[in-house]
Amino acid sequence: MDLHFGDGKPTDQERAAVDALLGPASSPWEGADDRSETDLRWARGGRDARERRDQLLPGLHAINDRVGWISEGALDYLCRRLTIPPADAYGVATFYAMFAVAPRPARVVHVCTDLACAVRGSAALCADLEERLGAAGATEGDVTWQQSPCLGLCERAPAALVLQAGEPASAAGRAPSPLHSGPRKAAAEVVRRRTSAVVAPATAGTVASAATAPEAAPGEPPAAMAVPQAGRPDLTLLKRVGVVDPASLDDYRAHGGYAALRRAFGIGPAEVIREVTEAGLLGRGGAAFPTGRKWQATASQPDHPHYLVCNADESEPGTFKDRVVMEGDPYALVESMTIAGYAVGAHQGYLYIRGEYPRAVARLEHAIAQARSRGFLGENVLGHGYAFDIELRRGAGAYICGEETALFNSIEGYRGEPRSKPPFPVEKGLFGKPTAANNVETLINVLPVLTMGAEAYAAVGTGTSTGPKLFCVSGSVRRPGVYELPFGAALDELLELAGRPESIRAVLLGGAAGGFVRPDETDIPLTFEGTRAAGTTLGSGVVLVIDDSVELPRILLRIAEFFRDESCGQCVPCRIGTVRQEEALHRILDRRGAEAADDVALLREVGSAMKDASICGLGQTAWNAVESAIDRLGVYAAADPERSTT
């Protein structure tokens, strides 16, 4: 490979941001200014540097965090350091919504206009903000604001997030993970202390003042505020949220922490997998794949190393349970990952958290560092001779990176485009190696599986959907938040807990990729099989309640807009289909019956091709919610008394 760089030079600040991550450049081959004797005779970089490709995303973050955007000079310098062609890195930088490659102010306000926030008045908020801060995307003083997809703060909708670029307050680098056996050799991700502010619920006034002085914005309420059931003794997954000090490893242990890992070490990896299999634990990310089978398939691969990946890129609109767990009980995730790593024979785990979760990132960085320093991670976990460490990676604003193979690409430093399957991750996953990828909720279920035992765990819930389940309830309810119920409870029960509104127009189950149910269908049992039988899905556990004040066609348009924005663009049915879907929904926004019929037919035709021919789940499900709104809610049907549903 013959790298070609432009004349762009990084500013001191940009260079410092990259060097803080990668260490100073040691030779002109990778961007240092001074040449040493040996440099004249010996070319460096090459293979070594290329093996650090996975530092591209952290590197882009480093620049963007410091300066607010990524200049040509900065990108060039990062590319020299990592031996990455600039065109390639440019393709990566422009893939993620949180990065900018054109100058913009250091302070960016993200205002959520997604489903729950739309139900709770984000349109009015944006209109107000326009008066105070100017049009979206325009620069007013040293701040700009923009509309954003779901920020995962739906229980406090409408929500806004202020991100401020600048010097890190503490640039203390952490030691490189000592047991990294994968391609990455050195380079530590620096602990970032940025001034960011979460404003939720947001008013134009609070957003504008946080935009002027993020450091003065009031702090976030504790994670337990998102758990209306917090403190109740019958909770399993949420039992520690609001009870335990999320910053204290000792407190975690005092509340039953690390009992599950000890049991795992006691019974050995094969038995752990057997317990998880017998417990009937199904993946909670939406696909409901048996976790034990996935682990078994990974563990038995002859190729090494094996990796464990925790998918904490929770970006489904209406989903915020992983955030609440990570913020309220971060050690539970560290422990679960350790158990999972042990079971599948991995020595390195990656925790991929969405970039819009600053507090969850900080809590987990802290928890991982503490666990490492106390021997709960590292060469010899708890003295059992098992080596395991966790690296945290921040996403940068791309829903598609929640798709597991896109997530692998993102970690590896490529565009977050899904790979085609087969081969499946258990065989060829992260860095082309056998990988078990699980989401946060799936992993923390392993703790009760091991402490209760498979049999007791499987007794909770129904025969095929076992254990407890988390639901993210938002929209027009009185007590939005994360709820835990055993599988099998009826939707009604959940609505009662959350405070059912006077009149429900529809409930969206499973998020933007899920489906709507009618108000007369709220007796649906909340299980994988029950929702499937009812022609809908549990998906990621979203329960978005929409009351009579909300115009459904507008919600559908927002869903279409979301998928058009978040399509990776790789395959034709999704890249163009999502655009055509949005156009059609625009056209029929205020139409019904015969006036809408042609476009509804067009939507069906395009939708079925998207479902059938798209590469990944995004394109395959982008039409689900709209389809269910047409078929179950009769949303574009004429105002016909025969149709009770409109």
Added chain:
Amino acid sequence: MTAVPLQPPRRLIEFTLDGRETRVPEGSTILDACRAAGKDVPTLCEGDTLTPKNACRVCVVEVAGARTLAPACSRRAEAGMDVRTDTRRARHSRKIVLELLASSTDLSTTPRAAEWIKEYQAEPGRFGAGAARLNEAPKIDNDLYVRDYDKCIQCYKCVDACGEQWQNSFAISVAGRGFDARISTEHDAPLTDSACVFCGNCIEVCPTGALSFKSEFDMRDAGTWNESAQTETTTVCAYCGVGCNLTLHVQENEIVKVTSPHDNPVTHGNLCIKGRFGFQHVQQH
């Protein structure tokens, strides 16, 4: 491409293709099997010299038991598979894909596009006059070749040819995402400021004519491009000792472009700047 390799011998696997028992060497794609059986499955992003990205989805077929359709160009045949290439579902998806592409992209120089649009009764016009299009102006920033991304279907072939699959120059990549994704150099710089070495291998693989010789672009512009009046002569490049094969495309005694045979085991259709573009001197005498 034939489904029967000369060597080394591979295990044969058996599966059902449109109801017929079919045997193909292990590792063959469904498309290989279709071609060996004389079935015409439309393809756009597939290319004989590259590993396809399976991005266009025009080649989808139905595999019994699968929730979604499979791209014939990339899905390997597996023993016992039951594949149908011409079902209603598959035809419907192909039709929609062609409609989506034709409604957003200029397919006028894409070989066979018009034929398939007819075959599948695609009506690109039905998305209305307001349907979003790429609407890119041609990028003319050098004397050798033109990038007309209004014709680009984003098949990734040029990126792969320029990058790790052939040229290793990595001058271009996909930038942006979704409908706004475009093939681009870093910071959208002109090719002449990029890592491009003007080997033209990207032109060689481009399935739509989005990348073309400046000579061809100008002649099309002037209305003088006439493929039926062209002759093709394959010869050996005289510039160096490698011995690459060149195919000279000649119209009215002028070389109008140079391609290279893909079945050449050494070059697989790749050339360097001299072989690809250095044809002016031949014409001087």
